[in-house]
Amino acid sequence: MDNNGHFREVMAQLATGVTVLTVAGTRAHGMTANAFTSVSLDPPLVMCCVGRTARMHAAIGSTRCFAVSILSGEQEHLARYFSDKRRANGMAQFDSVSWTPGPCTGAPLLNGALAWLECEVIEAYDGGDHSIFLGGVLSATRGPGPSGLTFFRGAFQRVGQSAVGDRPVSSS
Numbered sequence: 001m002d003n004n005g006h007f008r009e010v011m012a013q014l015a016t017g018v019t020v021l022t023v024a025g026t027r028a029h030g031m032t033a034n035a036f037t038s039v040s041l042d043p044p045l046v047m048c049c050v051g052r053t054a055r056m057h058a059a060i061g062s063t064r065c066f067a068v069s070i071l072s073g074e075q076e077h078l079a080r081y082f083s084d085k086r087r088a089n090g091m092a093q094f095d096s097v098s099w100t101p102g103p104c105t106g107a108p109l110l111n112g113a114l115a116w117l118e119c120e121v122i123e124a125y126d127g128g129d130h131s132i133f134l135g136g137v138l139s140a141t142r143g144p145g146p147s148g149l150t151f152f153r154g155a156f157q158r159v160g161q162s163a164v165g166d167r168p169v170s171s172s
């Protein structure tokens with residue numbers, strides 16, 4: 001298959017959550033990513049896919065650690081900000097953002113997110129024009145946010161506000 005636009009359109013039918021990946025230190029950086037998912041429960045593993053030309057690629061590749069903020073329904077502006085190539089480099093890009101350093105990695109955890117994870121890179125796999133970073137979970141924390149942010153057909157949408165008594169579906 002060689003039609004890039006068609007492939008994008010097909011994949012846009014999959015609604016995803018939205019995260020911001022962050023890295024601390026001399027390669028400090030943040031990047032919006034929806035190619036993020038859990039991989040294993042025992043041990044707890046996650047994965048993210050990062051474009052080879054993204055600044056985040058070199059940042060994770062050298063630091064070998066990253067944090068993940070799962071954005072809430074009120075944080076569309078952060079998803080837009082951390083996918084905008086015009087933002088500053090390094091820690092300066094976090095000046096306008098409320099964040100807390102992760103206890104394990106020091107990477108910025110965005111305040112107001114639904115949940116946060118900190119990870120160490122266990123393995124990096126070639127994934128075409130992206131790399132697949134497999135992360136061992138060092139910490140995982142849930143916040144109180146009532147609604148989530150999704151990306152579907154190229155647009156952001158707010159979802160959630162689950163009622164008390166809702167029964168979550170168990171997946172494995």
Ligand SMILES: Cc1cc2nc3c(=O)[nH]c(=O)nc-3n(C[C@H](O)[C@H](O)[C@H](O)COP(=O)(O)O)c2cc1C
Binds near residue numbers: 031034035036
């Ligand atoms: C909703 C959304 C999801 C995205 N998901 C990813 C992703 O999973 N992986 C990726 O490499 N880029 C993704 N991007 C694009 C990057 O956020 C964007 O190219 C960013 O500017 C790259 O940043 P960097 O070069 O400063 O690291 C996404 C963008 C948006 C708006």
